Amino acid sequence: MRDIFTISLVFSTIRLATPLVWAAIGGLYSERAGVVNIALEGLMLAGAFTAAAVTFYAHSPWVGVTAASMAGALVALLLAVVCIRFKANEVVAGTGINILFLGLPGVLSAALFLSSGSTPQIPEAELLPTLAQLLPVVPQWRIFTNVSAVSMLALVVVGCTWYVLYRTPFGLRLRSVGENPEAADAAGIRVLRMRYLGVVFSGVLAGVGGAYLSIGQSSLFTRNMTAGRGFIALAALIFGKWRPVQTMLACLLFGFADAVTIQMQGVVKMPSGEDVPVQFIQMIPYLVTIIVLAGFIGHSRAPGALGVPYDKEA
Amino acid sequence: MKLRELLFPLMAVVCAFAVGAIVVLIIGDSPLQVYGLLLGSALSWPDGIGYTLFFATPLIFTGLAVAVALRGGLLNIGAEGQLYVAAFATAWVGITFAGLPSFLLVPLCCLAAVVAGAAWAAIPGVLKARFGSHEVINTIMLNFVAIALVGYLTQYDYRVAGDPIMETATIGETAHIARLGRFIPGLPERIPLNVAFLLALVASWAVYVLLWKTKWGYEIRATGQNPAAAEYGGISVRRQIVVTMAISGALAGMVGINEVLGYRYRYYDGFSDNYGFTGIAVALLGRNHPAGVLLAALLFAVLQRGGVPVDAFTQLVSKDIVQILQALVILFVAAEAMFRWKWAGSRRQVAGGGSNAAVSNAQAGTATVGKI
Numbered sequence: 001m002r003d004i005f006t007i008s009l010v011f012s013t014i015r016l017a018t019p020l021v022w023a024a025i026g027g028l029y030s031e032r033a034g035v036v037n038i039a040l041e042g043l044m045l046a047g048a049f050t051a052a053a054v055t056f057y058a059h060s061p062w063v064g065v066t067a068a069s070m071a072g073a074l075v076a077l078l079l080a081v082v083c084i085r086f087k088a089n090e091v092v093a094g095t096g097i098n099i100l101f102l103g104l105p106g107v108l109s110a111a112l113f114l115s116s117g118s119t120p121q122i123p124e125a126e127l128l129p130t131l132a133q134l135l136p137v138v139p140q141w142r143i144f145t146n147v148s149a150v151s152m153l154a155l156v157v158v159g160c161t162w163y164v165l166y167r168t169p170f171g172l173r174l175r176s177v178g179e180n181p182e183a184a185d186a187a188g189i190r191v192l193r194m195r196y197l198g199v200v201f202s203g204v205l206a207g208v209g210g211a212y213l214s215i216g217q218s219s220l221f222t223r224n225m226t227a228g229r230g231f232i233a234l235a236a237l238i239f240g241k242w243r244p245v246q247t248m249l250a251c252l253l254f255g256f257a258d259a260v261t262i263q264m265q266g267v268v269k270m271p272s273g274e275d276v277p278v279q280f281i282q283m284i285p286y287l288v289t290i291i292v293l294a295g296f297i298g299h300s301r302a303p304g305a306l307g308v309p310y311d312k313e314a
Numbered sequence: 315m316k317l318r319e320l321l322f323p324l325m326a327v328v329c330a331f332a333v334g335a336i337v338v339l340i341i342g343d344s345p346l347q348v349y350g351l352l353l354g355s356a357l358s359w360p361d362g363i364g365y366t367l368f369f370a371t372p373l374i375f376t377g378l379a380v381a382v383a384l385r386g387g388l389l390n391i392g393a394e395g396q397l398y399v400a401a402f403a404t405a406w407v408g409i410t411f412a413g414l415p416s417f418l419l420v421p422l423c424c425l426a427a428v429v430a431g432a433a434w435a436a437i438p439g440v441l442k443a444r445f446g447s448h449e450v451i452n453t454i455m456l457n458f459v460a461i462a463l464v465g466y467l468t469q470y471d472y473r474v475a476g477d478p479i480m481e482t483a484t485i486g487e488t489a490h491i492a493r494l495g496r497f498i499p500g501l502p503e504r505i506p507l508n509v510a511f512l513l514a515l516v517a518s519w520a521v522y523v524l525l526w527k528t529k530w531g532y533e534i535r536a537t538g539q540n541p542a543a544a545e546y547g548g549i550s551v552r553r554q555i556v557v558t559m560a561i562s563g564a565l566a567g568m569v570g571i572n573e574v575l576g577y578r579y580r581y582y583d584g585f586s587d588n589y590g591f592t593g594i595a596v597a598l599l600g601r602n603h604p605a606g607v608l609l610a611a612l613l614f615a616v617l618q619r620g621g622v623p624v625d626a627f628t629q630l631v632s633k634d635i636v637q638i639l640q641a642l643v644i645l646f647v648a649a650e651a652m653f654r655w656k657w658a659g660s661r662r663q664v665a666g667g668g669s670n671a672a673v674s675n676a677q678a679g680t681a682t683v684g685k686i
Contacts, residue, residue: 038450078645088648091389091450095594096644102588103637111341116625116632231454238451279466286455293447302448 009259011146015217017255018151019044019226022209023233024240024247025154025161026202030076031242032165033198034178034305038094039079041230043203045101046075047210052119052221053112061128065150065211072207073200075101080199084192087309102224109221119214119221128216150212154248157205161244174198178303181310191310206230235289242303254285323599323606325653327613330642337638343631351627352620352636362619364495364505368577370615371507372397372569372586374514376593377600377607378521379565384602385525386558387538392438392453393566394590395460396431400567402464403430404574405482405581409472412486419489424571431567432560434460439559443552449559457590468583480583491575508576510568517565518604524561525604534558566590587618595644614640 023040030037037043047068055064075097082093110116130148165171176184177194185191213229214221232254240247261281335345356366376393383390407426411419438452465480472482491510495503525531536544537554545551573585592614599613600606621636646652 036450038454082645082649086649086651088645088651089389091391092594092598093645093648095391095591096641096648098641099588099591099595099637099644100641103634103641106632106634107337107341107638110632110634111630114630116634228458231458234451235455277466277470279462279469283459283462286458290441290447290452290455293451294441294445295447 006263009256009263012259012262013252013256014147014151015255016258017251018148018154018216019209019212019229020233020236020251020254021154021158021248022150022212023206023230024236024251025157025244026072026205026209027234027237028161028165028202028242028244028247029174029198029205030202031198031237031306032178032303033174033195034181034303034308034310035080035083035195035199036090036094036307037079037199037202038091038234039076039097039230040202040206040233041226041228042094042097042099042101043072043075043206044210044213044226044230044233045098045105045224046203047072047207048214048225049101049105049108049119049210049221050207051211052122052214053108055122055126055215056120059126061126061215064215065128065208068211069204069207072203072205072210074203076200076203076206077196079203080196083199083309084195087311090307090309098230105221106223117223122215122219124219126215127219128212148212148216150208150216153208158244158248165244175303177310178305181305181308185310185312191312195310206233209233232285235285238302239289239292241301253288257281257284319601319603319606322650322653323601323610323647326599326643326646326650329646330639333642334635334639338631338635341630343628348624348628348631348635351623353616354620355623356616356620360501360505364501364507366612366615366619367511368505368507368572368615369618370611371511371514371572372589373592373596373611373614374518374608375568375572376566376589377596377611378517378604379562380593380597381600381602381604381607382521382525382534382565383558383562384597385538386534386554386562387541388439388442388555388558388562389450389594390435390438390453390559390562390566391450391594392435392456392460392590393562393593394586394588395453395457396434396563396566397569397586397590398460398464399434400427400431400563401570401573401585402467402482402581403427403567404570405485406472408485408489408574408579409483412489414486414488416488419486420491420575423485423489423575424568427567427570427574428564429567431570432564435563435566436556436560439556442559443555449555461584464581465583468581472581481578482581484580485574489575490579491571493576506577508572510572510576513568513571515608517568518608521565522604530557534561566593592640595640595647598647599643 023044027037027040050071051064051068054067055061058064079093079097082088083090106116109119113120128148128150130146131152132146134149165175173184173189173194177189177191181191210226213225236250236254237247239250261278338345338348356362376397379393380390403426404423407423411422434456437456438449441447441452442449468480468482474483491508493503493506493508494511495501495505525535533549533554536547536549537551541551569589574581596607596610596614599610617636617639621633624631624635625633
């Protein structure tokens, strides 16, 4: 066991939780406004591809991240128009977005780089930096600054989200259109506009989460590289009861499960001498979510009007 | 299904192809060439049509699965997990009872597929009926659990020693079902189109009979339309949720028959090409009607089969264009209000204001409930 629970496990957890935090906090804005966001997976893929492609041309990860968040916003706007303007079933539209971004990056990548499987490799100097690369540090402290700048930014985003959500008029309005749009409307809040903002902002954040995957953890975009992380982020959002700090903790838990899985491979043996099957550890986040939803570990209550299109005249 | 019902799905498909053409143009290729390749190869005889029908088979099953659930007011996004569990169960029976004669083993394998799919789908049903937790999230979560579970079983318990591929041993030869090439002159037997396709046609008909000609189907639809009214009418909505999910899962599970008994003769890990998710699109495009599901499944199969040569014979367009087209169809079908909008707007003016329109909608609503 001592081989597993090392300091590197902590960093591995942070590394793996980072994209989840970005996407889950993004989802929070959308769902708190009352729009189900099952498209986090597709939004992350959009961000991941855009970041890799733009960084390849612009040679700057920050330009790449900005482009990724804009791409996320654009795709989220499409989702918002379909769901809010045309009152589509949000789950179905989200599934459509997810499938779209299984295909679109491949087509664009084939056209731009003549390879549908992945984008070209980006040199290490042009990837998202760690804190150590940004700040002058004493060498002994290096291990603590070996964290990506984007991971640290995620922490800031969680703090800001908490503040915005619970301490500003904007946050109150956002929550009110998700809980009771009729009452919000009667109070003079423009329900549809708040919902558009919530969904688009979810794209901005999920896009950054995707960018971290392609130009932070890795150095290129590969097909379907999110591999279900958008859904785990959604699970973390539910597990975190749609609250920013709890959601981040849930992401860290899921990141931890992932990190343990990776560290255990080939290290820990079962009493019989076999490897511990990783599949069982992979299941944990999903099973936990199911259990939480069933109300076994404190009930998780969704925003009151989640998934209900708002129609002024109905 | 009324002919007018076909109008909106058709418009959605046309719009999806139009946007797809724009994407191809932007990339710098010819949409005519891409669509020509797509349709030409999918509809050629025997390879094109054979493979298209083979690809349509799982989509008919998953499309029916999603459609039945939607008729019952449930969104089953878990067909993907259900078909994996079912396919593994099919292979497990085929391997374990390999010695049995064909007339016993084939039905037994089919039963395994149906029961495993139904049982896996019943879990989110029970969770919803008992704890009120939403089936959408639970089915998504169970997809991941299912894939991990069968992956584990394949890797540790049923793989042939030394096989680098994640697949089980082969099933007994008596469990194989016939390929249609055996009966149809000109269709070579190497094309995996098999009896499961006929089963899919029968299943479509059976779903139609179930939903519209039996008491069970009436109860499913009544619950889907208005659970409160159904409960008042003496239907146990909780029981109905579990039953509907189980039927849906059973249909999704039949994919295992096509895959294991008719095609690969073993469980092959990761075999599903998003059949479960495409099933959602198929059901929506087919307006949750078995006949519509058949047509939609054929369209999606044409796209899937047609994507292969697009990859090889165009300069810049990869076969991923197929996924884009599928996604666009889903989005346009989901945003159907886009097409209705104009008519609704003019009707509202005639009715003279929003409140009147709402009243007439409510009346229309009660009328539909009365009619079922």
